[in-house]
Amino acid sequence: MNALPQPAYRPDRPHAVVIGAGPGGLAAAMLLSARGLRVTVLERDPVVGGRTRTIAAPGGYRFDLGPTFFLYPRILSEIFRECGAELEREVEMMRLDPQYRLIFEGKGSNTTLDATPDLARMEEQVARLDPRDAAGVRPFMEENRRKLTAFRPVLERAFTRATDVMAADMLRALPLMRPGKSVDGDLRRHFRDPRTRLAFSFQTKYLGMSPFRCPSLFTILSFLEYEHGVFHVRGGIGRVSEAMARVAEQVGADIRLGTPVERVVFDGKRATGVVAGGRHIAADAVVMNADFAHAMPQLVPESVRARWNDGRIAKARYSCSTFMLYLGVEGTFPGLAHHSILLSQEYQKNIRDIEAGIVPEIPSLYVQHAAASDPSMAPPGHSALYVLVPVPNMLHGQEWSEADTAAYRRTALDRIRTLGITDIEDRIRYEKIVTPRDWRDEFAIGFGATFNLAHDLRQMLFFRPGNRFNGTEGLYLVGGGTHPGSGLPVIYEGARISAGLLLRDLGLAPVPTRI
Structure with a gap:
């Protein structure tokens, strides 16, 4: 060094x-x-x-x-x-492989996809959702490789005056940005099945946004995962x-x-x-x-x-917020992935509810089980579970009283049963809850909008x-x-x-x- x-x-x-x-x-x-x-x-x-x-x-x-x-x-x-x-x-x-496990909730049964940076294996995973969509994986990657190359100069400079929006690098990148399309709309050119599109678009949640509204530029988020890796520290x-x-x-x-x-x-x-x-x-x-x-x-x-x-x-306009559970649990979960994303059958309704200020009743959620890859995150024979549920920010009037918080904790614990996490309540040895109100008041985040x-x-x-x-x-x-x-x-x-x-x-x- x-x-x-x-x-x-x-x-x-x-x-x-x-x-x-x-x-x-x-x-x-x-x-x-x-x-x-x-x-x-x-x-x-x-x-x-x-x-x-x-x-x-x-x-x-x-x-x-x-x-x-x-x-x-x-x-x-x-x-x-x-x-x-x-x-x-x-x-x-x-570097994680699989990067995460997606669970698509269905009426009769659930479908899982283990997202992998190995494109041949990823094509196989996508084909389980819709065989026609497997052919879109590599064109998606190539197109977003060009998009990132074109847009990278724009992301690396300041915009200090209005005319900067019409600079040469912006004009070169604009055709690839498709500003009139959302992320989901842009992905329709590559993938037919809405579950496949969701697999390549749920990453807009990293910005606290809906894939049905987020500008199509941000298809580069999922591309970055597959091209450059998802890492655990x-x-x-x-x-x-x-x-x-x-x-x-x-x-x-x-x-x-x-x-x-x-x-x-x-x-x-x-x-x-x-x-x-x-x-x-x-x-x-x-x-x-x-x-x-x-x-x-x-x-x-x-x-x-x-x-x-x-x-x-x-x-x-602000991003959504999040309801968080940090659970120290006695026992291990051998079948649980490092990162799991449960995508509710009512995913689009969840998003509409959040945008309207309604807390979802059957939410999608994300669970990190870090000890699956890193034993230092929990003592031997125990697990550290991080549970994130997207919810509205504080601009919509939900105050997250003790009763609200207790009820939604119950909802979150019920939902993670879908991931095979059952019978944990008696085994919880440490618990911390963070609501949108906590993000605002304890962590000084405006309106509890976790993603700004x-x-x-x-x-x-x-x-x-x-x-x-x-x-x-x-x-x-x-x-x-x-x-x-x-x-x-x-x-x-x-x-x-x-x-x-x-x-x-x-x-x-x-x-x-x-x-």
């Missing part, structure tokens, strides 16, 4: 304050520190990672709080190399955030935990620092990694937010909050609330974009996005 670069000490080095030690904030801190800036990271929680932390629960159980797998590691690997480190040496990642995905913090500190960043920021300080429209713990911390630039909808009204004066005032933030602003065409590219925040100077955004959007690889890319803008604005060499 290369020696970690140590920036030369200069008392006049520009100072950047990063608000939040989530994945975007840590990536920005790594890049800016490696380029010689003085970087101070202020994190309100006692641990780094934000939603990418791992819960170390009593009894030896470990649970990822939010994301449970790692996708498309290229971008983060490049960020580590920019700091003289190697991601692969800092964390152990296991041994010990939990929080290991990645811990490694990022470790490397950031090695290249000079000062990470202060348990230090909430109260407000960003402005001189006119220029951010000049923050107030944290009642103390002013001066800065040449401020990078905000806090959740956009929650933090912007609290930290940034409305007078400098003409495009994103409180009214617009309240009326913006929705990714429809009116809230993408230039129409999303800017990496250099619209109308201000010296304030930069990272995280799912800015361009390019949500999802770990995209957030890391967004951190590179924002760090590059910040460095350019200070007259320094920008961060490369292609290494």
